[in-house]
Amino acid sequence: MADRLVHIVDDVAELDGVDELTLVLVLDGFLDAGNAAARAAQHLSDLDxxxxxxxxxxxxxxxxxxxRxxxxxxxxxxxxxxxxPRLAVRLLHDTGGTPYLLLNGPxxxxxxxxxxxxxxEVVERFGVTRTVAMGSVPMAxxxxRPIALTSHxxxxxxxxxxxxxxxxxxxPSSAQSLLEIRLGEWGHAALGFVAHIPHYLAQLDFPQASASLLEQVEIGGRLTIDLSGLLAEAEDRAVEIARYLEANAELGEVVAALERQYDAFERAEESGSNLLAPDQPLPSGEELGQQFEQFLAGLEGPDDDKSGS
Known part of the structure; x- marks a missing residue:
């Protein structure tokens, strides 16, 4: 069955004798709020x-x-x-020359x-020792504030x-999460990271999250990755968002409410008290929807030169 579903290059001499090999996994479509995982995968490919x-x-x-x-x-x-559409595995190298694989596509x-x-079959043919997945989900x-991540x-x-x-x-399940379960059943190590994306940015590129994901891939995959390009993109996006919030006080108040809720949650976590932080209510879904529609329209308007970044 697998022979008809995947074609593997027979001779990859460079991987002969490699003791540890990481497979980085990014499947586009479901777990990719803010285009964070797809942008991270593209960054890895561009570096090599x-x-x-x-x-x-x-x-x-x-x-x-x-x-689709x-x-x-x-x-x-x-x-x-x-x-x-193309679903492929690429042989890449980190900044130190260490080879690794990237499985990316829809x-x-x-x-x-x-x-x-x-x-x-790919994992066992190439002797992959760990598979590291990336994803992102919208959160309130x-x-x-620092980007939170769920590791698994x-x-x-x-x-x-x-x-x-x-x-x-x-x-909801995904092919990516099912693969982690199945690899475990077959005796292969698999781990991953899911970035929590501000839901008002879920439809825009959010390179800050891409960089955060790749920082974890460095640790979990034992790789060294040049993040300078992504960090520069993140700085540009942060300036762009701040500029828009300064000109839209009402939306700024909604973001401030999210900040208060986030900080209250952090304090509650540290003290072990009520994690719901009832004294810091979140804005209603209707308020968020109205304000963030305006937010997206403003960032994607004709005066925004970086909306496609």
Missing amino acids: DGGSVVATFDVDQFHDYRA RPAMSFVQDHYEAYDA EPDNRWEAFCRAVR VPHT ANDPSLITGESPWRGELRI
């Missing part, structure tokens, strides 16, 4: 000029073209430049179990930070 492809998946087996229609160009009287819409088996948090793994010894969650949460 795209690297070299060592495995490709049969996207036709996984992709729902009617649900690829773009193409219509030029005057004909079609051209079809942007075909999240499979179907056949998740078959996809997991195909990834297992302010952009002016199929082996408790791989967890790099304390979880902000208590008890059990029922959440």
